[in-house]
Amino acid sequence: MPLKIGVIGTGMIGEDHIRRLTQVLSGAEVVAVTDVDAARAKVVAARIGARQHESGEALIADANVEAVVIASWGRTHSAYVLAALDAEKPIFCEKPLATSVEDCLAIVKAEAALGRRLVQVGFMRRFDASYMAMQRLVAEGRIGAPLMFHSVHRNVSVPASYIPAMILDDTCVHDIDISRWLLADEVAAVTVKSARRNSKGRPDLADPTLVLLEMAQGGLVDIEISVQIGYGYDIRGEVVGETGTVTLATGQPVDLRSAGAVSGHVPEDWRERFIGAYDEEFRHWLTAAAAGGATGPSCWDGYAATLVTTAAARSRASGKTQAIALVQKPALYA
Ligand SMILES: NC(=O)c1ccc[n+]([C@@H]2O[C@H](COP(=O)([O-])OP(=O)(O)OC[C@H]3O[C@@H](n4cnc5c(N)ncnc54)[C@H](O)[C@@H]3O)[C@@H](O)[C@H]2O)c1
Numbered sequence: 082m083p084l085k086i087g088v089i090g091t092g093m094i095g096e097d098h099i100r101r102l103t104q105v106l107s108g109a110e111v112v113a114v115t116d117v118d119a120a121r122a123k124v125v126a127a128r129i130g131a132r133q134h135e136s137g138e139a140l141i142a143d144a145n146v147e148a149v150v151i152a153s154w155g156r157t158h159s160a161y162v163l164a165a166l167d168a169e170k171p172i173f174c175e176k177p178l179a180t181s182v183e184d185c186l187a188i189v190k191a192e193a194a195l196g197r198r199l200v201q202v203g204f205m206r207r208f209d210a211s212y213m214a215m216q217r218l219v220a221e222g223r224i225g226a227p228l229m230f231h232s233v234h235r236n237v238s239v240p241a242s243y244i245p246a247m248i249l250d251d252t253c254v255h256d257i258d259i260s261r262w263l264l265a266d267e268v269a270a271v272t273v274k275s276a277r278r279n280s281k282g283r284p285d286l287a288d289p290t291l292v293l294l295e296m297a298q299g300g301l302v303d304i305e306i307s308v309q310i311g312y313g314y315d316i317r318g319e320v321v322g323e324t325g326t327v328t329l330a331t332g333q334p335v336d337l338r339s340a341g342a343v344s345g346h347v348p349e350d351w352r353e354r355f356i357g358a359y360d361e362e363f364r365h366w367l368t369a370a371a372a373g374g375a376t377g378p379s380c381w382d383g384y385a386a387t388l389v390t391t392a393a394a395r396s397r398a399s400g401k402t403q404a405i406a407l408v409q410k411p412a413l414y415a
Pocket residue numbers: 089090091092093094095115116117118121137152153154155157175176177203204205242251351
């Protein structure tokens with residue numbers, strides 16, 4: 082029997098997840114959708130034969146919905162996660178888990194009180210073949226102890242709904258999560274600097290941004306975030322260890338040599354670059370959710386990432402390094 086899923090938010094990624102749940106993966110049926118943009122949800126509901134709800138709360142309460150995908154704007158996630166936890170339904174929540182530390186902690190507390198994991202957070206880089214190979218090599222000690230990680234995150238452009246705070250809490254949050262995962266460490270301090278502004282971009286965005294993470298075991302991470310780079314969606318990474326380095330593959334199947342030049346393809350957006358990773362994270366989620374649980378990136382990971390993005394926002398405002406202190410980790414996430 083396929084798992085009956087309700088999707089909250091039928092925007093760019095909500096639509097893409099509905100496509101993979103209905104056309105790519107097996108074991109899922111999207112039975113309900115909702116969006117504050119009711120016209121948008123109506124089109125999707127009609128296309129896939131799902132019920133349209135007037136709110137996320139109504140969708141979660143629908144007895145026919147066995148598991149919930151949350152793909153609305155980040156600042157709306159926490160209320161839906163808490164409601165779905167209350168209904169004890171498995172949840173896939175797009176990143177960020179929540180945009181405030183308090184909301185993340187309320188979720189961690191609610192899930193820990195249940196005593197079992199129900200939430201998987203959409204940090205899909207952990208399911209990308211290239212990042213997985215990098216993590217495995219680092220964990221096996223193939224480059225000695227990891228000392229530094231260089232991370233580059235470049236977007237072609239951002240939509241009008243993208244507000245300045247999203248540079249840190251919506252975009253950089255991926256690099257923060259992958260840094261914690263690759264280095265198997267927590268962030269102890271963060272410093273943020275804005276570079277000379279990209280004059281080709283929106284005047285309200287301090288873009289590009291450089292973020293420095295100081296890890297608890299002494300490693301350093303530098304992250305470049307450029308959200309209006311124009312030329313393509315470019316994700317790069319290199320871990321520097323004591324005896325070697327591991328660099329992410331740039332992901333193109335061929336090099337073109339023509340007219341005295343070598344050229345290759347740069348992905349257009351995250352859908353293209355991470356298509357395999359999104360499929361894989363949902364394969365894992367479907368298996369765990371069908372068994373009434375969750376796997377992969379947890380609420381703890383969501384909390385740790387938001388703790389860093391909120392400290393990063395303070396660093397950007399003050400120009401000063403911000404120290405980071407995590408609460409005691411509940412046994413559920415050990
Ligand atoms: N994992 C990734 O790589 C990745 C990539 C893109 C987006 N995202 C995340 O997915 C989420 C959505 O991003 P998007 O790019 O699809 O944005 P989007 O603006 O294209 O879509 C969001 C949709 O949510 C709807 N919405 C807003 N508030 C709502 C609410 N309270 N209830 C129901 N619907 C609501 C909007 O009307 C819109 O249709 C964000 O949290 C974003 O960070 C993750």
